Amino acid sequence: xxxxxxxxxTLSVQEGDSAVIKCTYSDSASNYFPWYKQExxxxxxxxxxxxxxxxxxxxxxxxxxxxxxxxxxxxxxxETQPEDSAVYFCAARKYNFNKFYFGSGxxxxxxx
Amino acid sequence: DTEVTQxxxxxxxxxxxxxxxxxxxxxxxxxxxxxxxxxxxxxELMFVYSYEKLSINESVPSRFSPECPNSSLLNxxxxALQPEDSALYLCASxxxxxxxxxxxxxxxxxLTVT
Numbered sequence: 373x374x375x376x377x378x379x380x381x382t383l384s385v386q387e388g389d390s391a392v393i394k395c396t397y398s399d400s401a402s403n404y405f406p407w408y409k410q411e412x413x414x415x416x417x418x419x420x421x422x423x424x425x426x427x428x429x430x431x432x433x434x435x436x437x438x439x440x441x442x443x444x445x446x447x448x449x450x451e452t453q454p455e456d457s458a459v460y461f462c463a464a465r466k467y468n469f470n471k472f473y474f475g476s477g478x479x480x481x482x483x484x
Numbered sequence: 485d486t487e488v489t490q491x492x493x494x495x496x497x498x499x500x501x502x503x504x505x506x507x508x509x510x511x512x513x514x515x516x517x518x519x520x521x522x523x524x525x526x527x528e529l530m531f532v533y534s535y536e537k538l539s540i541n542e543s544v545p546s547r548f549s550p551e552c553p554n555s556s557l558l559n560x561x562x563x564a565l566q567p568e569d570s571a572l573y574l575c576a577s578x579x580x581x582x583x584x585x586x587x588x589x590x591x592x593x594x595l596t597v598t
Contacts, residue, residue, distance in 0.1 A: 406585070408589075413594075414591055415490075415592045416574070418587065418589075421585070421586065459524075461526050461527075465585060470515045470517075470578070470580065471529060471532065472529070472587060476525075477524070477526050
């Protein structure tokens with residue numbers, strides 16, 4: 373099966389700084405990579421995703437990059453704000469398969 | 485609209501009780517999921533329904549019984565649970581293997597087994 377590893381497990385940044393969270397995956401058949409943000413007491417919220425035919429995708433202050441050869445993908449948050457503080461999960465899914473494999477999560481703390 | 489709703493928000497039950505969790509989506513999604521999430525851990529897949537048929541059961545104990553009455557509804561029936569089953573239970577949906585990949589989660593049901 374697929375194995376997704378996520379680093380770091382915790383990340384503290386100053387407001388306005390950038391934050392980067394990295395994930396690696398093991399199965400080259402994985403072709404869809406979403407990122408979720410989970411605030412305390414809530415369900416995970418899909419914030420950005422990328423498919424294997426694309427190298428980078430941006431949405432305002434967040435971006436995701438994918439390196440298929442190295443089997444890793446990263447979440448980049450620029451100009452961080454206190455409301456970005458949450459747990460972030462990466463995931464991977466194979467084509468035509470209804471199962472998502474999650475990373476272990478990164479707790480991001482943005483200090484005002 | 486990407487909303488998945490879950491009821492109840494909180495549930496406290498004894499080990500001999502029978503209760504059900506409910507999930508609903510109106511996005512026309514044909515895949516629906518139950519996950520269990522413990523504190524500080526990622527969601528752990530329990531069941532997947534695809535086109536109203538159970539397609540994945542991750543070796544979940546029989547005290548958890550899923551049901552998909554129609555393409556919009558998903559239930560999880562609970563019976564004779566153990567204290568270690570206390571967790572956040574998340575429902576999610578996606579278009580399914582033949583459609584877009586995006587999976588959307590509900591807010592979860594916080595279950596406490598006493």
